[in-house]
Amino acid sequence: MATRWFGAPVQRLEDPQLLRGKGTFVDDIDLPDMLQAAVLRSNHAHARIISIDTSAARALPGVHLVITAADLGDVLEPSPLLVPHQALTEPRTQLPLALDEVRYVGEAVAFVVADDRYIAEDALDLIDVDYEPLPVVHNFEVATHADGPLVHADVPGNVAARLEQIVGDPDTVFASAPRVMRETFSVERGAGMPMEGRGVLARWEAHESMLTCWISTQGPIPIRNGLAAIFHLPEHKVRVIAPHVGGGFGTKIMLFYPEEILTPFAAMQLGRPVKWIEDRRENFISTNQERGQLHDVEYAFDDQGVLLAVRDTFLHDTGAYTPYGIIVPIITACSLPGPYRLKHYASEFTVVYTNKVPVSPYRGAGRPHAVFVMERIMDRIARELKLDRCEVRSRNFIQPDEFPWDIGFTYQDGGPTKYDSGNYQAGLDKLKELLDYDNFPKMQAQARQQGRYLGLGIGYYVEGTSIGPYEGANVRVESDGRVFAATGVTSQGQAHATVFAQIVADQLGLRPEDVLLTEGDSQAFNWGVGSFASRAATVAGAAMHLAAVKVREKTQQVAADLFEAAPNDIELADGKVFVRDAPQRSLTLGQVAIAANPLRYSYGENARKLMSMKLAGSRPGPALPPERGAPGLEATEFYSPPHASFASGVHGAIIEVDTSSGMVSFVTYVAVHDCGRVVNPVVVEGQVHGGVAQGIGGAFFERLVYNEEGQLINASFMDYLLPTAAEVPPLIVAHVETPSPLSPLGMKGAGEAGVIPVPALFASAIDDALAPFGIRVREMPLHPCRVYELLQEARAS
Amino acid sequence: MQEHNLFPTFSEESLIALTVNGSHYEKLVPARLLLSDFLRHDLRLTGTHVGCEHGVCGCCTVLLNGEAVRACLMLAVQADGMAITTIEGMAGTNSELHPIQQAFLEKHGLQCGFCTPGIIISVHAMLHENPDPTEEEIRHGLSGNLCRCTGYQNIVEAVKLAAERLRAAQKEED
Numbered sequence: 001m002a003t004r005w006f007g008a009p010v011q012r013l014e015d016p017q018l019l020r021g022k023g024t025f026v027d028d029i030d031l032p033d034m035l036q037a038a039v040l041r042s043n044h045a046h047a048r049i050i051s052i053d054t055s056a057a058r059a060l061p062g063v064h065l066v067i068t069a070a071d072l073g074d075v076l077e078p079s080p081l082l083v084p085h086q087a088l089t090e091p092r093t094q095l096p097l098a099l100d101e102v103r104y105v106g107e108a109v110a111f112v113v114a115d116d117r118y119i120a121e122d123a124l125d126l127i128d129v130d131y132e133p134l135p136v137v138h139n140f141e142v143a144t145h146a147d148g149p150l151v152h153a154d155v156p157g158n159v160a161a162r163l164e165q166i167v168g169d170p171d172t173v174f175a176s177a178p179r180v181m182r183e184t185f186s187v188e189r190g191a192g193m194p195m196e197g198r199g200v201l202a203r204w205e206a207h208e209s210m211l212t213c214w215i216s217t218q219g220p221i222p223i224r225n226g227l228a229a230i231f232h233l234p235e236h237k238v239r240v241i242a243p244h245v246g247g248g249f250g251t252k253i254m255l256f257y258p259e260e261i262l263t264p265f266a267a268m269q270l271g272r273p274v275k276w277i278e279d280r281r282e283n284f285i286s287t288n289q290e291r292g293q294l295h296d297v298e299y300a301f302d303d304q305g306v307l308l309a310v311r312d313t314f315l316h317d318t319g320a321y322t323p324y325g326i327i328v329p330i331i332t333a334c335s336l337p338g339p340y341r342l343k344h345y346a347s348e349f350t351v352v353y354t355n356k357v358p359v360s361p362y363r364g365a366g367r368p369h370a371v372f373v374m375e376r377i378m379d380r381i382a383r384e385l386k387l388d389r390c391e392v393r394s395r396n397f398i399q400p401d402e403f404p405w406d407i408g409f410t411y412q413d414g415g416p417t418k419y420d421s422g423n424y425q426a427g428l429d430k431l432k433e434l435l436d437y438d439n440f441p442k443m444q445a446q447a448r449q450q451g452r453y454l455g456l457g458i459g460y461y462v463e464g465t466s467i468g469p470y471e472g473a474n475v476r477v478e479s480d481g482r483v484f485a486a487t488g489v490t491s492q493g494q495a496h497a498t499v500f501a502q503i504v505a506d507q508l509g510l511r512p513e514d515v516l517l518t519e520g521d522s523q524a525f526n527w528g529v530g531s532f533a534s535r536a537a538t539v540a541g542a543a544m545h546l547a548a549v550k551v552r553e554k555t556q557q558v559a560a561d562l563f564e565a566a567p568n569d570i571e572l573a574d575g576k577v578f579v580r581d582a583p584q585r586s587l588t589l590g591q592v593a594i595a596a597n598p599l600r601y602s603y604g605e606n607a608r609k610l611m612s613m614k615l616a617g618s619r620p621g622p623a624l625p626p627e628r629g630a631p632g633l634e635a636t637e638f639y640s641p642p643h644a645s646f647a648s649g650v651h652g653a654i655i656e657v658d659t660s661s662g663m664v665s666f667v668t669y670v671a672v673h674d675c676g677r678v679v680n681p682v683v684v685e686g687q688v689h690g691g692v693a694q695g696i697g698g699a700f701f702e703r704l705v706y707n708e709e710g711q712l713i714n715a716s717f718m719d720y721l722l723p724t725a726a727e728v729p730p731l732i733v734a735h736v737e738t739p740s741p742l743s744p745l746g747m748k749g750a751g752e753a754g755v756i757p758v759p760a761l762f763a764s765a766i767d768d769a770l771a772p773f774g775i776r777v778r779e780m781p782l783h784p785c786r787v788y789e790l791l792q793e794a795r796a797s
Numbered sequence: 798m799q800e801h802n803l804f805p806t807f808s809e810e811s812l813i814a815l816t817v818n819g820s821h822y823e824k825l826v827p828a829r830l831l832l833s834d835f836l837r838h839d840l841r842l843t844g845t846h847v848g849c850e851h852g853v854c855g856c857c858t859v860l861l862n863g864e865a866v867r868a869c870l871m872l873a874v875q876a877d878g879m880a881i882t883t884i885e886g887m888a889g890t891n892s893e894l895h896p897i898q899q900a901f902l903e904k905h906g907l908q909c910g911f912c913t914p915g916i917i918i919s920v921h922a923m924l925h926e927n928p929d930p931t932e933e934e935i936r937h938g939l940s941g942n943l944c945r946c947t948g949y950q951n952i953v954e955a956v957k958l959a960a961e962r963l964r965a966a967q968k969e970e971d
Binding site for chain 2: 018197690693724728
């Protein structure tokens with residue numbers, strides 16, 4: 001069957017509701033009798049809790065409940081370690097409320113429930129916590145100091161994990177390599193900052209022993225399973241719904257953020273619905289962050305610019321806890337080779353605790369750092385050998401006929417880091433064309449004559465996407481001919497309601513608007529993992545495809561019986577099911593759905609019509625034909641990818657640096673992107689756009705600044721600057737399509753891609769623009785003052 | 798000192814009268830109630846979102862007597878006697894989307910949709926003031942609203958399309 005909707009720029013089905021302000025985000029739901037909660041957070045980065053006096057808070061009129069760790073009973077358990085790893089020798093996870101020690105500013109200490117949020121916040125001011133401050137670990141230097149303070153008294157050296165992976169024989173190669181260099185690169189912390197903060201609304205219905213939670217999360221099903229275990233409830237008595245979610249970027253999947261336990265705990269205690277909504281300040285100090293790494297890298301290359309070996313040793317800042325184990329640094333280690341044929345590679349990382357917000361994946365998840373390091377290496381090789389930067393990259397690319405290419409490291413999912421397909425030269429060629437690369441030196445020279453500093457930067461990446469273990473989908477034709485589709489993932493703006501509808505519509509001969517998606521509701525689909533790691537559209541999309549194929553096959557079987565035709569002669573198009581070459585022998589899809597269910601007690605127009613038609617087969621028959629297995633046109637299928645599939649892309653930009661202020665502006669920005677087969681180009685381009693904007697923030701504006709006391713000193717949008725429309729340039733996006741041989745639809749993930757190469761590209765462009773000053777960028781993010789400082793340092797030396 | 802009267806001024810309530818999306822309301826509100834909370838939770842107009850509560854993100858933008866303002870930086874009592882338009886009032890009484898909303902739909906100008914209502918309201922005010930903005934003026938005009946999903950690309954395109962259509966409609970009216 002020819003696909004029609006797959007690949008088409010279908011307008012988003014979810015938009016009309018959101019455009020009218022009729023979306024349903026967690027805080028848009030107000031239930032009768034609902035109370036509101038607020039969290040008392042530690043204002044110390046590291047302190048012992050001597051005592052907590054909540055009496056004044058409890059006495060405040062309008063306050064219903066004040067909870068501290070002592071009130072939690074058997075709920076006072078550290079959160080589960082989500083991804084254990086043998087190298088993670090000292091894992092530590094957080095309690096729902098701190099018991100005797102706080103380890104970062106923002107750690108939850110008490111939970112107050114009141115008539116409204118205003119009163120709840122009044123009550124926070126009345127809680128008296130006696131802290132005994134402890135020495136603070138606020139950066140790598142302190143964390144790794146031999147006699148330095150410890151974040152966890154029982155974790156020597158603050159070392160949570162150390163992992164070494166080696167492929168090939170780097171030592172031998174280094175010993176004989178024509179050229180060897182060594183550099184240090186640092187990347188500071190940033191934050192996901194979705195426009196909607198986190199939020200939880202919990203309702204306990206005692207008469208049904210049923211707990212329902214609406215949570216702004218990327219993974220409602222794992223949370224449902226976890227809450228059932230914590231509260232000793234059967235899983236089917238806990239329902240977790242992720243309604244509209246206002247962005248997540250990785251930061252909204254965690255088991256557990258304390259409020260996800262405390263809010264239902266309070267609702268169960270009080271027998272009334274309780275809502276907790278995170279404000280922006282809380283988001284800055286209690287929602288997980290990422291990025292902080294320090295790399296010490298040696299690299300060997302020959303006189304032709306071929307990279308021979310890399311030895312990378314790096315520190316990874318995990319904050320106060322390791323909720324996600326060590327997957328972020330594992331991804332960094334596995335992403336470092338990028339599109340290059342690196343056969344001798346040693347990587348060793350050490351994960352250290354600091355008194356800062358815990359770290360878990362944020363869009364890009366360890367990759368921007370890796371790409372920054374590798375692309376810095378490529379640029380340096382070009383500079384040392386006076387070769388063109390693109391030429392050096394071309395000389396090192398893995399060639400299209402070399403796939404599958406195994407880099408030799410174990411990936412974050414425990415599988416191989418085995419690239420399934422790619423065409424890196426094609427991407428680079430397209431980029432050069434769109435950037436007018438060959439003409440740039442002339443443009444740059446002309447600008448310099450006018451005292452203007454233009455620079456061109458490039459960043460190439462390969463991204464592991466679409467990891468397992470699995471996702472599933474349920475597709476069911478309803479009697480009005482519309483289709484119910486459900487899956488266990490969630491959307492935070494990725495247009496699943498549109499792209500999954502496209503996939504189903506192609507199989508069932510419908511329009512996408514006839515397919516109604518339900519997702520993010522543990523009661524609508526029982527099995528699933530969540531939306532992260534650029535996996536939802538591809539893994540759940542593949543399951544959706546497989547389920548829709550099954551439903552089509554059953555439709556053909558049922559219709560074939562009714563028409564006395566062969567199933568292969570039955571076609572589905574325009575909402576009709578008919579015999580090929582005899583289109584007058586036709587039913588609507590809804591009528592076939594009714595016929596697929598033994599017809600007694602059927603109701604409605606479609607049923608009436610069906611009864612009046614002269615059809616063969618077991619039409620109103622009392623029995624279900626055994627070969628059909630189940631009534632109706634319905635199927636549930638699962639898709640489990642054998643291992644990750646590897647998308648890729650290359651971005652290039654021309655920037656201008658104002659050497660008097662350090663300000664940088666973009667002249668041109670081009671993103672060439674390869675995520676295999678594209679379901680909806682408009683949606684994919686939107687993902688790339690958003691990623692690039694976030695990448696620009698992470699390269700030039702957004703930096704979380706902690707002082708020596710471990711206080712985040714720029715915890716507001718006035719001081720932590722997200723890029724606005726004035727800072728993000730017009731973007732040109734182009735596609736290369738190398739389908740994934742792993743997925744039934746050839747797709748690879750696209751969600752994180754845009755953000756990944758931006759720091760690398762930005763550094764590359766600054767180096768190029770400021771080449772006359774001999775500047776070499778080795779840190780991210782920059783900001784105008786820092787660029788100005790680099791210029792001053794260069795001028796002085 | 799009365800033990801239960803720690804925050805006496807906060808519990809004071811005032812009667813306010815205002816018009817929201819053409820409907821008249823009279824409500825008793827606490828002095829400290831933010832306009833954003835009043836709209837969202839007292840009037841149940843939840844399309845006005847709250848993204849930062851310190852006046853930067855623009856998610857809570859509403860029209861106050863025709864001007865775009867941050868509902869999180871105002872108290873409900875300050876809106877006494879005023880006329881407010883929220884996102885729910887943009888499409889008018891018929892079921893059609895406002896041309897700005899329609900342009901956002903056609904140009905894929907939103908992803909998660911959380912910042913969208915505030916942006917639509919800001920764009921409405923922007924185009925009222927300047928019906929024929931350049932791209933630079935559009936980007937400047939949008940710079941008071943943060944969006945974390947779209948990279949602003951398609952928002953800019955949507956504003957261009959909306960401006961064009963609104964100008965054409967205005968011409969027809971003239």
